[in-house]
Amino acid sequence: MDEINPAVSAFVQEAREILEGLEALLLDLESDSDAEQIDAVFRTLHTVKGSGAMFGFGTLSRFTHHFEDAFDRVREGRLSVDGRLIDLSLKARDHMIALLDCGGDGPGATALEATPGAVALLAALAEITGAASVAPKGAAPQATPEPAPSRTAGRRWTIRFRPEPDALRNGMRPDLLIAELGGLGSVEVGADIGALPALADLDPTLSHLGWTVTLDTDQPRSAIEAVFIFADDAELEITGEVTEPAPENPVRPVVGQAQPAAGEASRKKPEKTGESVRVPAGKLDEIMDQLGELVIAQARLSQMASHEPELESVVEEVERLVTGLRDATLSIRMLPIEVVFGKFRRVVRDLSAELGKEVTLITEGGETEIDKTVIDRLSEPLVHMIRNSMDHGIESAGVRLAAGKPARGTVRQEGGEVLIAIEDDGAGLDAEAIRAKAIERGLLTSEAQPGESELYQLIFAPGFSTAKELSSVSGRGVGMDAVRTTVDALRGAVEVASRAGLGTRVTLRLPVTLAIIDGLLVRLGDAVFVIPLASVEECVELDAAERQRESGRTMLCIREHLVPFLDLDVVFGRDPSTETRRRVVIVKADGQRLGLVVDDILGQHQTVIKTLSQYHRDVEGFAGATILGDGSVALIIDVATLTRRALAERAERKPAA
Amino acid sequence: MAKTVLIIDDSKAIRDMVTFTLEPHGYRCVGAGDGSEGLTRLRAENPALVITDLNMPVMNGIEFIRHARQDAAGAGIPIVMLTTETKPEMKAEGKSAGATGWINKPFDADMLLSVAKKLAG
Numbered sequence: 001m002d003e004i005n006p007a008v009s010a011f012v013q014e015a016r017e018i019l020e021g022l023e024a025l026l027l028d029l030e031s032d033s034d035a036e037q038i039d040a041v042f043r044t045l046h047t048v049k050g051s052g053a054m055f056g057f058g059t060l061s062r063f064t065h066h067f068e069d070a071f072d073r074v075r076e077g078r079l080s081v082d083g084r085l086i087d088l089s090l091k092a093r094d095h096m097i098a099l100l101d102c103g104g105d106g107p108g109a110t111a112l113e114a115t116p117g118a119v120a121l122l123a124a125l126a127e128i129t130g131a132a133s134v135a136p137k138g139a140a141p142q143a144t145p146e147p148a149p150s151r152t153a154g155r156r157w158t159i160r161f162r163p164e165p166d167a168l169r170n171g172m173r174p175d176l177l178i179a180e181l182g183g184l185g186s187v188e189v190g191a192d193i194g195a196l197p198a199l200a201d202l203d204p205t206l207s208h209l210g211w212t213v214t215l216d217t218d219q220p221r222s223a224i225e226a227v228f229i230f231a232d233d234a235e236l237e238i239t240g241e242v243t244e245p246a247p248e249n250p251v252r253p254v255v256g257q258a259q260p261a262a263g264e265a266s267r268k269k270p271e272k273t274g275e276s277v278r279v280p281a282g283k284l285d286e287i288m289d290q291l292g293e294l295v296i297a298q299a300r301l302s303q304m305a306s307h308e309p310e311l312e313s314v315v316e317e318v319e320r321l322v323t324g325l326r327d328a329t330l331s332i333r334m335l336p337i338e339v340v341f342g343k344f345r346r347v348v349r350d351l352s353a354e355l356g357k358e359v360t361l362i363t364e365g366g367e368t369e370i371d372k373t374v375i376d377r378l379s380e381p382l383v384h385m386i387r388n389s390m391d392h393g394i395e396s397a398g399v400r401l402a403a404g405k406p407a408r409g410t411v412r413q414e415g416g417e418v419l420i421a422i423e424d425d426g427a428g429l430d431a432e433a434i435r436a437k438a439i440e441r442g443l444l445t446s447e448a449q450p451g452e453s454e455l456y457q458l459i460f461a462p463g464f465s466t467a468k469e470l471s472s473v474s475g476r477g478v479g480m481d482a483v484r485t486t487v488d489a490l491r492g493a494v495e496v497a498s499r500a501g502l503g504t505r506v507t508l509r510l511p512v513t514l515a516i517i518d519g520l521l522v523r524l525g526d527a528v529f530v531i532p533l534a535s536v537e538e539c540v541e542l543d544a545a546e547r548q549r550e551s552g553r554t555m556l557c558i559r560e561h562l563v564p565f566l567d568l569d570v571v572f573g574r575d576p577s578t579e580t581r582r583r584v585v586i587v588k589a590d591g592q593r594l595g596l597v598v599d600d601i602l603g604q605h606q607t608v609i610k611t612l613s614q615y616h617r618d619v620e621g622f623a624g625a626t627i628l629g630d631g632s633v634a635l636i637i638d639v640a641t642l643t644r645r646a647l648a649e650r651a652e653r654k655p656a657a
Numbered sequence: 658m659a660k661t662v663l664i665i666d667d668s669k670a671i672r673d674m675v676t677f678t679l680e681p682h683g684y685r686c687v688g689a690g691d692g693s694e695g696l697t698r699l700r701a702e703n704p705a706l707v708i709t710d711l712n713m714p715v716m717n718g719i720e721f722i723r724h725a726r727q728d729a730a731g732a733g734i735p736i737v738m739l740t741t742e743t744k745p746e747m748k749a750e751g752k753s754a755g756a757t758g759w760i761n762k763p764f765d766a767d768m769l770l771s772v773a774k775k776l777a778g
Binding site: 007010011014015040042043046047049050051053054055061166168169170171172173176177180205226227229230233 | 674
């Protein structure tokens with residue numbers, strides 16, 4: 001069976017995808033059970049069952065068989081789709097994934113089968129299918145019983161065989177069958193042409209002949225029957241008698257070419273496949289990496305060629321091609337965000353039952369495409385926020401009715417552009433409770449009067465954990481600080497808006513891709529840094545007169561708004577700049593504006609992000625590095641970290657003031 | 658010249674499996690993901706044997722066989738159903754649509770090979 005090994009991994013991957021889809025199908029079925037959906041579920045199970053047994057997943061296949069039985073009944077209208085069936089089906093589907101994860105039959109799968117959960121599941125399936133509860137456990141769904149080939153000494157068999165008239169049309173080849181009999185021993189073949197009509201009446205596509213074959217063989221009857229496995233509509237009679245071992249029979253099978261001579265020439269055509277190609281994500285990363293290098297090399301080339309007029313057109317061409325290649329490669333990595341949405345439906349369903357709250361999940365903009373890496377890392381925080389919404393946001397049915405809201409709560413999820421908003425129509429954040437908690441934790445002084453959005457930012461503070469103190473329901477999973485950590489790592493931002501009694505909206509801003517960003521090149525002395533353009537709001541001149549000293553920290557007055565600013569020289573421990581005319585880049589992170597003072601702004605630069613080496617990874621304030629057109633390295637400034645640091649310093653200083 | 662076997666199954670794993678089984682024995686295997694793609698392939702490849710799944714999206718195996726038998730390209734070509742379906746009714750339906758034979762999944766390599774030899778030569 002060695003030659004099928006590559007197929008096994010293909011099966012596992014395929015089955016996994018099929019089962020992902022099955023979850024969505026089942027959830028769809030719950031809200032709208034049409035025949036097509038039911039068929040689709042059935043087909044899915046059928047495929048897994050059939051393939052499973054062949055690829056060494058017998059346990060999975062046997063389990064699926066029972067599952068499939070249930071849907072066979074649904075298909076026949078003998079079982080109706082209700083919450084109970086969906087519950088059971090979802091559990092069964094999870095069990096199938098678990099069995100798949102065992103990697104085939106073996107101790108793992110056997111142990112899993114014996115767990116109480118699995119046994120209960122089987123019993124429940126047996127109950128709804130009305131199958132004898134003593135399900136033939138361990139028996140393959142169907143196995144062609146092969147009786148032990150007991151060798152019988154020399155027997156003579158007489159086989160009378162007349163295919164049904166349609167046999168030739170249906171692809172039967174009597175000549176091959178008779179030749180196969182010849183392979184079992186020595187044969188004598190006689191054709192019965194009694195039924196052959198006159199030539200004028202002859203339909204050459206019909207079979208008119210019968211054959212009588214005398215076969216001397218030591219093979220058992222089953223071997224002869226096996227020759228005719230597909231000829232069950234034919235007249236077939238096999239009779240045997242024990243004989244003396246027959247002498248070598250010189251008669252060779254004489255068989256006429258019964259099939260109308262069809263064009264046998266099999267034309268060789270190049271295979272064209274419209275299928276998609278499955279590629280390990282790692283390979284895409286590799287391409288992306290190479291492409292990053294190419295972008296850098298191209299930037300260097302452009303810079304070097306700027307003084308060589310004859311090179312210019314070639315360089316422009318290269319630039320155009322690289323841009324095209326980059327866009328194409330990036331698009332390969334894009335997946336619709338819907339992929340994650342699928343997971344939410346299950347979470348909402350399970351949690352609804354658990355919390356006893358009726359909740360509808362509405363998803364919009366699922367077709368928005370976003371980098372696969374972003375999607376992979378995003379799914380956890382999004383699930384967490386949905387849990388939060390359901391747990392803390394959505395009130396119980398009674399409270400909701402009293403507040404004049406429909407008993408069914410809604411959690412909304414949108415994926416427009418790369419803004420992902422999770423919105424619920426629950427009770428909203430309790431500003432007073434957050435405030436009290438923040439003061440208790442020392443995040444806020446009792447006199448401080450932060451604005452609402454500033455206050456809401458506090459729920460992201462580490463230690464604020466699951467905000468379970470804000471409601472009577474206990475929190476679960478990671479805290480909002482984990483959400484922010486992930487979003488930060490993706491170079492995104494989180495914003496919270498909430499209105500008491502009306503609901504909460506958490507918005508994630510995310511870059512479409514992680515690999516390449518647009519950056520603003522800034523100069524600090526003779527060093528060059530990159531600030532991600534996405535977080536840049538504006539650039540202004542730093543007029544010394546506008547500086548206002550306030551307990552050691554500087555504020556900048558921009559259009560009557562005070563904006564805190566950091567001198568990057570100070571932040572990075574450089575010697576103070578001697579330049580008289582400096583600039584401020586106003587950036588925004590976590591809903592906070594912050595000015596970064598630099599010596600000069602050099603321009604825009606498409607930046608291929610390189611992660612920092614292991615030794616530098618812990619350095620705060622940098623998101624990575626990039627290579628500039630002249631081959632020098634520039635560090636990419638991590639705006640979110642700097643902002644948070646500035647805010648923290650401000651909070652520290654406040655009590656002292 | 659290598660005989661061509663057309664495998665119609667929505668599972669690539671199954672198509673691969675059949676291919677890995679038959680190719681070492683000199684058959685040339687081509688695949689299709691559903692019945693309608695199967696018909697296109699049937700006309701283009703002139704296979705010596707067609708192996709088709711029953712439950713497939715777009716066009717199922719029975720429909721495929723019906724269409725194939727009405728098509729010049731499909732007349733007289735052995736078409737075997739490869740499926741987990743075991744009900745006699747389904748088998749009869751397949752037969753009346755014009756199927757040559759029936760293989761149940763799971764199948765083993767020897768069985769598949771013997772069927773290919775029996776029907777395609």
